[in-house]
Amino acid sequence: MSRIATPLVIGLLLIASDRQAASAQHDDHEPRTPPPAGAASTPPSEEPDHSAHGEPARELPPFIAPVTDADRNAAFPDVEGHTVHDETVHHFVLLDQLEWQSVEGGSLNVDSKAWVGGDRDRLWFRFEGEAADGETGHAEAHVLFGRHASRWWDVVGGVRQDVGAGPSRTWLAFGVQGLAPYWFDVEATAYIGESGRSHLRIETEYELLLTNRLIVQPLVEVEIYGKSDPERGIGAGLSSAEAGLRLRFEVRREFAPYLGITWKRTFFGTADSARASGEGTRTASFTTGVRVWF
Numbered sequence: 001m002s003r004i005a006t007p008l009v010i011g012l013l014l015i016a017s018d019r020q021a022a023s024a025q026h027d028d029h030e031p032r033t034p035p036p037a038g039a040a041s042t043p044p045s046e047e048p049d050h051s052a053h054g055e056p057a058r059e060l061p062p063f064i065a066p067v068t069d070a071d072r073n074a075a076f077p078d079v080e081g082h083t084v085h086d087e088t089v090h091h092f093v094l095l096d097q098l099e100w101q102s103v104e105g106g107s108l109n110v111d112s113k114a115w116v117g118g119d120r121d122r123l124w125f126r127f128e129g130e131a132a133d134g135e136t137g138h139a140e141a142h143v144l145f146g147r148h149a150s151r152w153w154d155v156v157g158g159v160r161q162d163v164g165a166g167p168s169r170t171w172l173a174f175g176v177q178g179l180a181p182y183w184f185d186v187e188a189t190a191y192i193g194e195s196g197r198s199h200l201r202i203e204t205e206y207e208l209l210l211t212n213r214l215i216v217q218p219l220v221e222v223e224i225y226g227k228s229d230p231e232r233g234i235g236a237g238l239s240s241a242e243a244g245l246r247l248r249f250e251v252r253r254e255f256a257p258y259l260g261i262t263w264k265r266t267f268f269g270t271a272d273s274a275r276a277s278g279e280g281t282r283t284a285s286f287t288t289g290v291r292v293w294f
Contacts, residue, residue, distance in 0.1 A: 091116040092293070099289025101262065104279075107132040109287075120148040124156060129164065138164040142173060153178035160191060166232035169193055180204070198226035215256075219244045228269050233277065235269015248291055256291045 060066065097111035111128040124146045129139025144158035157174040175189030184204050191199040205219040223239045246260030264283050266274050271281040 087118060089116065089118060094291075094293040096291060097289060098292065099258075099260075099287045101285040101287045103283050103285035104132060107137070109289075115146065117146075122146045122154075124158070136164040138162070144173060146177075149176075150178075152180075156189070162232075166229075169197070169229075169232070171197075171199065183207070196227060197229065200224045200226075213250045215248050215250065217244075217246045217248065217258075217260075219246070225270075230273070233270065233273035235267075235272060237269070238267045239270045240264060240266045244287070246287070254293055258289060258291060260287045260289075261285070262287055 091114070093112070093114040095110070095112045097109060099109050101107050101109055107130050109128075109130045112126070114125045115122045117123055122145075124142070124144040126142035126144070127139070130137045140160055140162045142158060142160045144156040146154040146156040149155045154177050155175075156177060158172075160171040160173045162169040162171070171191035171193045173189055173191050175187065177187045177189075178185075180186045184206050187201075187203045189201050191197075191201075193199070201221070201223050203219070203221040205217060208216040208218070210216060219242075221242045223241075225234055225236055225239050228234065228236045242262065242264040244260055244262040246258045248256040248258030250256040262285050266281045274281050
């Protein structure tokens, strides 16, 4: 009998212990009743929190001045919301490349662009050219109207004028420009000229930040002509390809000197014209210049 009673008593004791523990846990989760009206609202070991009544929890050191209404107004001024697609006229001028190249005894190259207008419609100006020995080798100027077509792209159209070596040429221009995926700046422009001439230029560049001030800028440009122009030394088909790598240091965002190297190659009829005039079809040159915008 004792062998049976002993396990039974132990089991009853364990069941009673579990019920007591569950009851205590239940009591811990029950909402506490508020103290009587005359009782203290906080335990004696804790100080009451006066922050809800606008009183500081602790006194500031004497060397810290108290915050005034003027300080609050200066930190949180009333500002108006940004006006989307407003009618204000803005402008921007960029001398992307103002540089000297070591090719053929040295030449001065300029590549710039500017715009004036609003958020959606702008008038664009592009100019690029080169000069050596005090003479203009080749220069071209664009006047284009640009329309914002999507979040990252503009559609442009206008005219281009070529001057310098050979006879002047006038072109109608239309194309797109903007920011491609992975942050590539792209300009793709097609041209139609006199006597059925056509020209396509694609240019892309990228800015790789080594630091906040030190930036590497690779650039690739390809030109294709639909018809030969012997008077300007241009052949049909793939005319030329140019690649450059420039390392600039931004003294300020608006002013950045740079060093770099460029490679250029001509193809097919353009290469034949270069050989006939004693020029090379492949050139590599050291370059130094400055990038400025305002």
